[in-house]
Amino acid sequence: MNYEGLLTKMQTENGSPIQYYLVFDNDFLNVNQLLNKLVTINFLNYQCLNCGLQKKIYRQGFCYDCFFKIPQAADWIISPEKSKAHLGIEERDLAYEEKVQLQPHVVYLANSSSVKVGVTRRSQIPTRWIDQGAHEAIEIVEVPNRYLAGITEVALKSFVSDKTNWRAMLKNDIKDEDLVAWRNKLKQYIPVEAAEYYLENNTEINLEFPVLTYPEKPKSLNLEKNPFFEGTLKGIKGQYLLFEDNTVFNVRGNEGAVVRITVN
Known part of the structure; x- marks a missing residue:
């Protein structure tokens, strides 16, 4: 199953455990349901959360021009x-x-x-x-x-x-x-x-997070250096996805990235 869209921070619902959702323009995904499944992340391009243009993200999901102009930054x-x-x-x-x-x-x-x-x-x-x-x-x-x-x-x-x-x-x-x-x-x-x-x-x-196993030596996924990643999801904590090979992906830290997520 494929999901494609602009990354914004995961929406959450407090519970036992906390429920996480990735929300795209025309779809949403309950991330908890991906635990123990093989997940592929493909980086496609950038899109500023404010102006909507395909411009490199500077900080907080905004391009350079918007970051120094809008009140949200x-x-x-x-x-x-x-x-x-x-x-x-x-x-x-x-x-x-x-x-x-x-x-x-x-x-x-x-x-x-x-x-x-x-x-x-x-x-x-x-x-x-x-x-x-x-x-x-x-x-x-x-x-x-x-x-x-x-x-x-x-x-x-x-x-x-x-x-x-x-x-x-x-x-x-x-x-x-x-x-x-x-x-x-x-x-x-x-x-x-x-x-x-x-x-x-x-x-x-x-608070109770949906984590099956924690990484022993977390290594952060950089989408620019590694635009294609595949791994088995083992947990979600904070705004991070935790994978079996110790890779961790900060969803909020990658706001403004357009990605394709494939669940196998």
Whole structure:
């Protein structure tokens, strides 16, 4: 069976285990159903997620020109503390920035490879944790805008990492942590502006990924260097497909690639 289309990050549905879907213009694929099957990935070309032109992808699925123009790729996306919509200040498109920034945001702890702090919109819980491959997570504060979440993250990452070791995450080289204890320990470092939004009584959430076997030495598939790949799918974690030969494919990291996927 063949599926062809533009790669965007896998859509997910929380469950036991999490369900993953590749969504194309005219079709979709439940990736969980491919476990233990031989899968072929053919790289065809690139297509910018914004302008739709067949141009080389620069970052985040966008071509060079779009990346430096559209609000979806502005600095505040990666660095929420740079958000300015709450002040009525435009960076690229104030209407878009107000829509995204001026809504409830959560600062959280997630355990993917080790405990890390992060920021996401309230509406993206637990999707954000799933995308990061976190097997457990907990919310610390829920604030009314992205700026407050950003300055809280900046304050807390002096005491806890804000990065994920993707190799450790994919090898499942992790240990369980008491995230309630971590949350309580970090409370004292929350900025004054966000202190009233601290979440006192919530509990950690656990997530189950559809993985049969984990790779011992993950090696990343580069579609430009290897436009044809074939392997048996053994798991899905974060936004990665895990294959029997230790190859791992980051779907989100390849947004903007047009591919043909064949299932045997």
